[in-house]
């Protein structure tokens with residue numbers, strides 16, 4: 047394809063994308079393909095000679111689209127959303143056209159300086175104080191890995207990268223039982239080892255870490271000759287929105303000089319609304335905080351905002367400066383590749399700029415507030431519906447429930463059949479999780495274009511399908 051043929055296809059793609067977003071609500075949310083359907087539709091050998099875009103595009107519609115689960119569907123209530131607001135998609139289109147690789151300031155000064163400015167806009171949007179600076183990582187998993195490596199290096203007096211961990215005493219990292227699996231993986235990759243990730247018991251409605259139990263665990267480790275290293279807090283856990291009492295956990299972490307990282311991958315977006323900040327008082331004491339604008343805020347995937355109180359610790363952990371990467375004579379500039387594990391970096395800040403300028407913070411806040419309010423309305427309605435139990439209360443727009451009709455025996459099996467039947471039906475999409483061993487169904491609202499009636503439709507679908515399951519069982 048020649049570049050002078052590009053704009054025709056670019057227009058077709060833009061038309062297609064607009065139509066897709068305007069009509070996606072008419073499709074079943076979850077893909078209906080069987081395993082292997084797409085694989086088998088793709089030729090097993092690559093073509094030797096080139097094909098026309100006409101043909102390729104037709105195959106895209108015929109083979110690919112049926113195998114897509116529609117994350118941009120207004121009734122996507124599963125997992126957490128991965129929103130792609132229109133202006134952020136346009137920014138990504140531009141970025142893919144200019145395709146800069148933004149590892150160093152000089153490899154695209156605009157990308158670096160835009161990133162600095164956008165991370166500071168987000169810092170202000172979340173009301174984090176001045177010392178925090180930020181970097182855009184590809185994922186919360188990467189940000190957490192960078193934070194774990196930093197806490198490891200600090201605890202080892204910066205010797206781990208050089209000497210390895212073989213002659214060190216075991217490093218201990220603390221978190222609650224509710225954290226995301228990305229924490230476990232960061233611990234594995236950092237060489238700390240799963241057995242040194244200490245799960246502190248939780249308590250209370252927010253299912254947060256018990257600070258007294260945290261302190262007891264730290265004391266026991268010190269007595270046993272182990273090395274306390276850091277604490278990973280969770281604000282808005284994936285299963286039920288579990289949230290640690292940040293202030294009280296910080297009291298303990300500070301007392302023992304431990305590095306702290308807060309995983310607010312999903313809920314961090316909500317902190318642009320002042321009224322939700324009561325969920326994290328004390329956040330300004332954390333060393334490292336991550337949230338994903340690509341989830342609830344609307345920035346096209348991927349885009350993870352990582353704030354550091356003292357970026358020098360991170361840079362001291364991750365920076366390698368071989369001669370060919372040095373940008374001579376430009377002291378004081380930021381090379382963001384020294385702030386992350388991957389060297390190469392996409393220009394992700396542009397979509398934040400497009401997004402925030404299009405809606406303004408107030409426009410984004412209004413969306414988030416609607417999602418929370420509608421989700422709570424649905425919660426109230428289901429709580430008042432016979433045979434349904436709320437298992438965990440709304441944390442922002444996330445809560446869990448169970449179908450528990452009188453006389454039903456195996457509630458886990460019943461609820462699993464219910465969630466599967468709902469997803470086969472296609473009007474809405476939900477997922478299950480476990481709470482204290484029980485299988486429960488999650489509900490969260492957060493899709494960018496969802497409306498009140500989309501959310502309330504979930505009540506009809508859930509109760510209708512539950513009733514039909516019970517009729518089937520008779």
Ligand SMILES: *Cc1c(COP(=O)(O)O)cnc(C)c1O
Nearest residue numbers: 185186187226228283284311312
């Ligand atoms: C989504 C999520 C993650 C993982 O985010 P990635 O960007 O996919 O790595 C981690 N923690 C929490 C609480 C999440 O919701």
